[in-house]
Amino acid sequence: MLERFKKDPVLCIAWLLAFISAFFVKPDNTYISYIDFRSLGILWGLMVIIQGLKENSVFEKTGQMLLSKAKKGWQLAAVLIFMCFFGSMLITNDVALITFVPFAILILKRCKREDLMIPVVVLQTIAANLGSMSTPVGNPQNLYLYGTTGMSLSEFALCMIPYSLVAAVLLVISILFLPAKNREITVSSDFAVLKEFGSKTQIIIYLVLFAVALLSVLRVIPWYVMAGIVFVIVLGMDFKILFRADYMLLLTFIGFFIFTGNMARIDAVKELLQSLTSGREFIVAVIASQFVSNVPATLMLSGFTQDFKELLIGVNAGGLGTLIASMASLISFKFFTAEYKDKQGAYIIFFTVVNVIYLAIFIAAHSFIL
Secondary structure (H helix, E strand, C coil): CHHHHHHCHHHHHHHHHHHHHHHHCCCCCCHHHHCCHHHHHHHHHHHHHHHHHHHCCHHHHHHHHHHCCCCEHHHHHHHHHHHHHHHHHHHCHHHHHHHHHHHHHHHHHHCCCHHHHHHHHHHHHHHHHHHHHHCCCCCHHHHHHHHHHCCCHHHHHHHHHHHHHHHHHHHHHHHHCCCCCCCECCCCCCCCCCCCCCCHHHHHHHHHHHHHHHHHHCCCCCHHHHHHHHHHHHHHHHHHHHHHCCHHHHHHHHHHHHHHHHHCCCHHHHHHHHHHHCCCHHHHHHHHHHHHCHHHHHHHHHHHCCCHHHHHHHHHHCCCCCCCCCCHHHHHHHHHHHHCHHHHHHHHHHHHHHHHHHHHHHHHHHHHHC
8 A cells, every 4th residue: 555655656746735724724624525425426336337247357348349340450459449438428437448458459450550549549548538528427527517516417418518529520530540540450260268257246336336326426326325335335245345446546535635725725825826717717726737737626626616517618628638647657668668668659649749739729629619
């Protein structure tokens, strides 16, 4: 645990800021009110459920079945990219990339289409970051803002659907520019590297739990009831899954909750941040995300604005740009560099150029949609 703490710079920054802020606002009973237990509880439940489905090879096997129809390079790329786009809407951008990027690397190697490796992995990353903005459960910042603001599902959808459509169109256009996109692909006849589906009983149970979690997100079921149901059932069915949730992310949230809660109690700081953010939520969120990533940017800015829709759009668009604008982007980078250490520079250059283009289009689209 301590080693993971040291290797997670965002977690360290969150708690360093929390620690420093405690010198200005002494710890008291108000601290506990800073923490959004609802968001943390739902996020934990979704993490556990998705890990359970992943353990049973649900996502990999689904992807394998979809790929069976691909005959040309562009079709292969489209399936790999849009699995991330649509998958991230339900299983989060992080899990989509953890699942489908290694899968894509394996497939492209087997098909002898490594010329597509960098474009496809970069577009998978963009697809996961942009697809995830479409739903309240797509990424941590959406889940937090959806719960904190109390907005309805229809309000959320009307806010984000135009940008999701822009993202889908951009991805389709990008696929058209892939190298040798019409070249036929051939998968080795011995391609049987993926496991079969796991326990059908467990898959059904996890799917039911996922439905329960969605009802909790939609405020039909109290979050603590959902969390209790998930804990008890998973504990009895497959307890090791409980240890596979991203507890470092939950601790990061708590650190930022303490920091922002303390800042909001310092009048001079609160007034300054409100004046900087008010009326400029979108662009401030985009800029902040480039340096601290979009999840911390959400937690830091949410306490100093009332225009949460602009903040929501800004932190999602802000996931484009630099490699750290969305921490999920580092997942793809790590998988790629583990296989191609000599191509790190080429990956970063391609990633940055494509992301900046997408970000510029999103900023322009925001002005038009607004």
